[in-house]
Amino acid sequence: MRTSRGIPVRERQDGRQGVRATAGWTAGLLLLAALGAFDVAQHYRSAHLTNALPLTLLVLRCAPLLLVWKWPRAATAAACAAACGTGSALLTPVGPNEPWPWPVTSILVQSTALVLLGLRHPGPAPRRRRALAAGWTASQLPGALLVTLLPDRGGPADLLPFAVVSAAAALVGELAGARAEAARDLARERADSTAERARRVRLEERARLARELHDVVAHHLSVVVARADSAPYRVPSAAADQDVREELAAIAEEARSSLNEMRRVLRLLREDAPDPAEAARTPLPGLAQLPALVDGVRDTGADVRLEGPLPDHRRIAPTAQLAAFRIVQEALTNAIRHAPGTPVTVALTHRAGRLDLRVTNGRPQATAAVPAPGAPSPGHGLRGIKERAATCGGTAEAGPTPGGGFQVSATIPSREGADDQ
Structure with a gap:
């Protein structure tokens, strides 16, 4: 892989993509916080409202989304708590048509948290669905509690918009998580396929080398067998000496055994390996x-x-x-x-x-x-x-x-x- 200044090209590309993703995510959160501050300042009032309070509340609301990539479940719970504790209980709508207990930006924050919960959940599909159901249920509880404690600001019907939007967000999160899981499975399958192809290439190369080894060594062993068997007939002194005849016969038998064993190992290396019955007839030493x-x-x-x-x-x-x-x-x-x-x-x-x-x-x-001249190398x-x-x-x-x-x-x-x- 080519490098530049000692850094691999792929690592530099991944680093740039990570920086761009972080910058885009941060810019989106800042924009959401700014819109939320404007929303709070225009449509809600509070006895404690100051110029800095709307932006502070929205920053606190958006902060849990910074954690959702690493801790999706904790970030979803923190988003619900932040939306409830940092705004809904402190703000009063300026008119009857303003949404309460959840401002629009709070709905966006919690819906985004649910989508990212489904996308980033590390577990299998059943656990992801249970986490999304638990996250959606938990996000409804603060609103129901606020409507119960502060009935003068709104009623149960005010909870319906957020329930519908958050349910849609949970569904989108499930679809996004299923797609991400499918992409991970596909990546694993591709990696396994690449590894399997590499393994097959290695096995084919080993089989080729084994065949080459067989062709070379089998030739020389066959020559040894032939010369040892024919020596008593070609050399009169060898034919007359019984010890020499027995030694030559032992050499030939040892060469035949080595040749047969090499052929058996070669059959094991080939794709058309012998069946178990044949392996049982030729057991390993x-x-x-x-x-x-x-x-x-x-x-x-x-x-x-x-x-x-x-x-x-x-x-x-x-x-x-x-x-x-x-x-x-x-x-x-x-x-x-x-x-x-x-x-x-x-x-x-x-x-x-x-x-x-x-x-x-x-x-x-x-x-x-000292090795003799012409002796084989180690x-x-x-x-x-x-x-x-x-x-x-x-x-x-x-x-x-x-x-x-x-x-x-x-x-x-x-x-x-x-x-x-």
Whole structure:
């Protein structure tokens, strides 16, 4: 957004509109006060009437309208009280044709207050209607009280004009409030629609990136599978050595598993995601699959130990199990990549409704500290670990240990309140 003197253009426009609205509202109130002062001076008399009294009374009558934008109900009540206490009880009409107990300007002030009450009321439609009905009823009570206490100045028929005008004002306030509420609902719907479109764009972009990732990685994994399967037939020494044949078969099987899992994740990212029955046939990995994961890493020659018994996976939510599995998987990948040959320990505990996990490797060897030529650059594994833990409402940390090793730890809510010692 373009700025001028450090102020955003939209903020400057909103500020100017607010200043213009305030200036217009203030000018209208001043005009109403001036007309009211002229009305009182010409058509009413009082034993206490002075040159300054009419204007003072009308200013006090109009003052509650300054509060109606922020406190509509209180301002309406204050307008009724001000109109009654600052004029109607003190003024006597100069002739029988003059309106009493409500001068014309008092009718305008209270009617305006009712309109603004309906426009500015923050509640839903039923509450707004009850507030308008209460405001209209309250505005009639002072007039009825004055006619009862001062029968020589007017009778019940004098209350009819204000009752009709204020009822019309209340109706206008209800219509204005309903329109304002509809405008707010429309604005919210537009904001929700904009947010939904932005979310769909992000999801489509993620799906596109997932497809690109699948096309790239699937090709290389397919090549790995093909070469591992065909190596015993292409290399005579590999065909003769049973250990080599088993190692190549394990490599091919691991590549096939990775390829199948990537394809399953891609299906979840697409719009035509699999139905629940298909998802049930291919369940997500959890704590029950951790021993197999550790065994697979151990088959590469790494020294990996799983400390203690695993927590009961039946008491842990599947999302927490999946997050824990992926975090351990990524931590083991980092350990065997950056500190090959060092011992790695994996520990999981479940207590007080949380799943704590820790993956620690020893001090890397000197030759492992410097990447080999052509080695891949550092990826986003640690960042992904923290993001995966955060999606479950947990936290993750990674950093060096006092002995020169490295540790990845995470705490994930398991949605269980009972302790599991």
